[in-house]
Amino acid sequence: MPVSEFYAGEPPLKYSFMDDYSEGAHPQILDSLLRNNRTQQTSYGKDDFCEQARKSIRQHLGCSESEVSIHFVPSGTSANLISISSCLRPFEAVIAVDSGHIVSKEAGAIEATGHKIIQVPAVNGKMTPETLEKGFRQNQFAPHMAKPRLVYISNASEIGTVYTKSELCQISETCRKLGLLLFMDGARIGAALSSHKNDMAWRDIVDFTDIFWIGGTKLGALLGEAIVIKNTQIAQDFIYHLKQHGALLAKGRVIGIQFLELFGSNLFLELGSHANAMALRISTLLTELGFMLSAETETNQVFVKLPLALVDHLQSRFHFYIWEETGDGHAVVRFVTSWATEAMQVDKLNAYIKQGLVLM
Template identity: 45%
Template sequence: MYNFKNDYSEGAHPNILNKLIETNLIQQLGYGEDEYSIQAKALLREKTNNPEAVIYFLSGGTQTNLIVIASSLRAHEAVISAKTGHISANETGAIEATGHKVIAIETTDGKLKASDLQITLQEHALRPHVVKPRLVYISNSTEIGTIYTKADLLSLSEFCKANNLLLYLDGARLGHALTAENSDLTLSDVAQLTDMFYIGATKNGGLIGEAIVFNRPEVATDFDYVLKQRGALLAKGRLLAIQFLELFRDDLYFSLARHANVMAMKISAAVKEKGYPFLTNSTTNQIFPILPNTVIEKLNEKYLFYVWKAIDEKQSAVRLITSWATDETMVDAFIEDLKNA
């Protein structure tokens, strides 16, 4: 069975494991004060074009989201998220467990717009009987594969600045977003237009690790305390740092993401050729074709993937995810099987 269920089915890009072995017995300080952490932070400040950035490394997306939010908000402040946003749909109430409401907004494409924010603020005007919206959470790419353009992000950024809202971007799949064929955003655009964002490694070639980047030092004040308090400060920070050192040494992070996108788009083209529609308009490594249930059954004999949503009695949307490690021969085999199904 070949696995198209997710982009974390394999371990890590070999460069990372090699570097772990190469540096294994060099003594280092603990708790993120090792040389590799220092180097990796410097490297990311350079790659984001922001010498002021304050950076920490964490172990996963839910952890990063909950700590950033717990650290940023006062008791009565709330987060605005698309209903499909990871913090709203997939994190077991992690944000609420830190005491904060997630205001979930219905969207058609998984993306928030300034107009959504405007309406949300109006609906939260009856002080003090409602929470105070304070942080806007977006994902790029989104949980349904769509991406933000530069104009999208600029518009959100301006609205947030004008309304005293923090803008936070979940970049679990940031590489896939920035290398999508229709993306006009760069890493430094993201750094300029958000207050903070994270760069996900786990889903793009790392064994573990997300890098939270605070674009203005003042939003990072005392973040180290909260990081420790929520159990995210690893004794061996070298493990996380080395992921980013290797992924960003050259262009590896982006080339891995591009591979994943290309693999997904190849399948996408085959789906279109067969005349099947899609649930969402994805240009990244998660695609949601709507297939006849008979086809799904057939494919399920050889491939693992989620059946996402029943559309009607005869067809369902499935989710196919490709990754940095996806084997193109298996993609070709899948396409062949799709054609014949």
């Protein structure tokens, strides 16, 4: 859909590459919400839309109803804190990489539930079996230290890199060896599974993890995430955790309708592929111009080190994050593309980058 159709009147003076949730929702989702607006249904996720969405998701996962339970929540932070806290006893802890989203981007949500986060070094944004096991071994002074029980990873990672099947398999095997649960944050799982670097299927994620979630907010939905639980002990009474944390919506249908649209066909991964392709166009130009990427562009996030003069030039026309000021007259910036990003917007950004180099 042309960008002009997303805005009333003229397109914005500035285009945003700030994140992948600055737009509303995919038109197909909005249309379904409107068409079903007056349909009367039961509440709290027991409606027909949620049930059909669960069925469609299970078909994509390659799972039966008895293998996984699926619950819908309104946000990524709620998905993380409820999933993690439901798995742990009061004295148990989470192991996560130091760049992990739960470490610095959720206002201490996990710690607020009473659980310590044990940080280990990230390698290209990801957990490795070696760093995982070292973090586990360093926290065995029982009963004086919080007991490691769950491993948190995200796919894609905080810097947009993806886990290979072999990497995830090794982490899963390490968790089993150490008696740990494995939880995957899937805020950008659609981008990860659509990546040119991905070699995993949905079923692999089910097999290798105990619990994970599928992010709709960052891939075409107005809001909403789907928590998928394979571990039967975690699944038991999970709905009480949702209710106690205010995430069991009376109008659960609102999320169910959206996931039914995303998974009733292959729309979810198609949107991820589009966002990734737009990001790759940006990073390709930047590397051709000789700029250094902070991480390979594997999904819909581009991290690049730019001169501050060029950053100032770009900020006059585009929104994006300054990820890190490096103190040498440069900064690492992040450009994020979405399901709604158009080639025209990317071309304007690329042209303005070239223009800025001429003016510098």
